[in-house]
Amino acid sequence: MKDTPKPERDLPFHATGAQWATHKPLARQMRHEPTAAEDALWQRLRNRQVGGAKFRRQYAIEYFIVDFVCMEQRLIVEVDGSVHDLQAEYDADRQAVLESKGFRVLRFTNDDVFRAMPATLATIAEALR
Numbered sequence: 148m149k150d151t152p153k154p155e156r157d158l159p160f161h162a163t164g165a166q167w168a169t170h171k172p173l174a175r176q177m178r179h180e181p182t183a184a185e186d187a188l189w190q191r192l193r194n195r196q197v198g199g200a201k202f203r204r205q206y207a208i209e210y211f212i213v214d215f216v217c218m219e220q221r222l223i224v225e226v227d228g229s230v231h232d233l234q235a236e237y238d239a240d241r242q243a244v245l246e247s248k249g250f251r252v253l254r255f256t257n258d259d260v261f262r263a264m265p266a267t268l269a270t271i272a273e274a275l276r
């Protein structure tokens with residue numbers, strides 16, 4: 148019996164086969180070598196620990212790989228290190244594209260994750276309600 152694709156894969160915002168072929172090695176590398184802040188947040192998001200929501204990490208949506216996404220709620224969570232200070236315009240354009248696809252995007256700095264984890268998680272939980 149042939150495997151049928153998951154319904155979410157048929158949605159227009161997912162990476163196409165060609166896009167995924169390009170993104171897959173990078174996404175895999177990013178999952179295996181997360182930043183310290185990404186790993187700290189992932190340990191708190193995984194296994195439905197926040198609002199019972201299932202999050203995926205380093206997930207390809209069209210041309211982009213997002214840090215974390217809850218597909219059921221169409222909520223993206225990004226953790227921005229200092230490099231993002233130099234690419235604010237790119238991040239704004241990227242966020243606009245993702246929002247045009249129906250996603251909400253929450254952005255946190257590494258400091259937010261390390262120094263204010265309870266507040267970071269509370270913000271995510273509130274967005275899931």
